[in-house]
Amino acid sequence: MRRFLRGPGFWLILLIVIIFVVAISDLGNDVEELSYPEMLEKIKAGQVSHIESNEAKVVGLYKGSNKSVDSFPDKYDFVSYIPSTAMFERDIRIIIAEKENAQNGGESVIAPDEITADMFTKYFKWKPQPVPSPSIIWSILPIYIYGGSSCSILDSHHAAVPGWRWQSNELWQEPCQTTPG
Numbered sequence: 001m002r003r004f005l006r007g008p009g010f011w012l013i014l015l016i017v018i019i020f021v022v023a024i025s026d027l028g029n030d031v032e033e034l035s036y037p038e039m040l041e042k043i044k045a046g047q048v049s050h051i052e053s054n055e056a057k058v059v060g061l062y063k064g065s066n067k068s069v070d071s072f073p074d075k076y077d078f079v080s081y082i083p084s085t086a087m088f089e090r091d092i093r094i095i096i097a098e099k100e101n102a103q104n105g106g107e108s109v110i111a112p113d114e115i116t117a118d119m120f121t122k123y124f125k126w127k128p129q130p131v132p133s134p135s136i137i138w139s140i141l142p143i144y145i146y147g148g149s150s151c152s153i154l155d156s157h158h159a160a161v162p163g164w165r166w167q168s169n170e171l172w173q174e175p176c177q178t179t180p181g
Contacts, residue, residue: 032078039080044095046123054129058082073127085128096123 034042039058042048050061052073059076061067067075082088093112096119100110120126 031076034078034080036080036082039078040091040095042078043092043124044098048124051124051126052076052129053082053085053088053126055085056081058088060124089128092120092126096120099123 039060042062043051047062048060049063049065050069050072052059058080059073060078060080061069061072062077065077067077090112093115096115097110097112100115100119104110
């Protein structure tokens with residue numbers, strides 16, 4: 001038993017237990033998954049304080065959330081998937097225009113097109129994130145894979161044909177060797 005406590009096996013098991021405890025403690029993050037219309041209703045009802053979005057996903061905090069604003073967007077109350085950033089922005093502008101017009105006695109004073117980003121902050125903080133562009137390696141990789149597989153297929157096809165070989169990117173045929181007789 002004393003050997004086990006001194007050896008690397010003990011430290012490995014201890015490390016696994018620590019990782020497991022940290023992983024379980026992080027599972028306490030109760031995230032509500034909302035449909036797109038549900039999320040818009042929560043925004044319209046004024047229940048949302050912070051939003052961050054990218055091209056396909058929105059995460060957010062409710063007003064009075066027990067999650068810290070400092071830990072947002074790493075920790076959030078809800079997640080929703082949006083059709084596109086342009087459509088989401090259009091829907092948000094419509095909601096804010098309705099709220100602004102309701103404050104003016106219900107008259108349609110401001111159109112959704114006239115809503116500015118400054119008006120968003122009156123109701124919630126929204127931080128749209130640009131879609132990250134792929135690195136140059138991911139852009140070149142398909143070409144490399146396709147080119148490599150094409151050469152491999154062509155090479156294996158011509159290797160099966162007697163007398164054909166590749167030489168300096170040109171296909172050439174060896175003369176047939178015939179034996180007398």
